Amino acid sequence: MNHQHYEFTLKALDHGKHVLCEKPLAGKNRFVTELGASPLNDIGCYTIGFALWVFNNEKPERISALGRIQNGCDMWSVISLEFPNNRKAVLTYSAEDFTPVDAMITCEKGRYHLPQFFNAPTKVVRYEIKALIRGNIRDIEEKEFNFDNFENDKTPYNLARNSGLRYEADHVYECIKAGKKESELVPFEDTLLVVQIMDEVRKQLGVVYGPDKH
Template identity: 30%
Template sequence: MALRWGIVSAGLISNDFTTVLCALPRSEHQVVAVAARDLSRAKDFALKHDIPKAYGSYEELAKDPNVGVDDTVSVLLQYPGGVHGTFTCSISTKLPNVASVSGTKGMVQVFPSWCPTNLVVNDEHKEFPLPQVPKKFNFMNGSGMRYEAIHVRECLRKGLKESPMIPLAESELLAEILEEVRKIIGVTFSQDRR
């Protein structure tokens, strides 16, 4: 039985994710609707990807707040035992897009940190090429989103309500960290004023 997907937003990342979904077997993944704040954009997106339904608001498809973007953000995370983590992201500065973990026994680097295809452990390099998809993506390694879709389907077929790889508690923790960063840098959304 196919997993039926509803796409929230008709933007570039949604385009890449939908391109991946459409390249997967239809017997397993079907995109059945798209929502955008502008109905004409949703209709254009639906036509481009052969999606049967287009909606002019996110609420028609699912409850989902608008999001904002900050130019450049650096965050220092403090964990028990004196462990620290940092990350920096920017839409105006070209950054190396590498995630690294350093400790007493060496260093691990994963890159690009969005959908990694390279792993370096103590100077030993391994590469994991992504499958090719006939359509063009807007972002680097967009075809890697296929693994998210495949994993969601596997979990649902097993009757799981959450992924054992990324359990709900981990997703909630990440959301809490991002929410705290958003508050610290002063990003507010319209629903914050309600």
């Protein structure tokens, strides 16, 4: 139903209703009203958004993408985002493989792991290097940080373990109460950067939506 997000969001806004719209609002960086189904829109955008969050929404210097196209649809893709000072993000998504929906942030002295599902996390695990012998890791300390007591949450959700999305809904509610039209945590500029990168990925993969042909 991605192609209907824009249409029904505008209808609700025209009737004075507040809207929390799931990604993507529209199909490309330029204004469009319809788009084709694409795993990039459905799941790949989460990986891009997460990578930009890690790098403080810095624009990558280079974007590379490869994948498999079937009947004009991207079935899977590997995306590389390169940032200054040899920083990088390697992202994958697939509509045909059963892959873990987790994320890993690697640092000089360890790494952080967001278990499934990283787009609606309930905890993060830190692995800190405590001992190195001739460059080889000999001791790692593992520590788990739970964001909230989600284990006892009995609220039914449409998708498994989507309780972590409550943070988003709560933040939107606080913005509405404060009379804000834009979140200081996720400003419009950050959202547009995600879509700009998605445009470039689609271009490299050769995925063409209906509006692109006009």
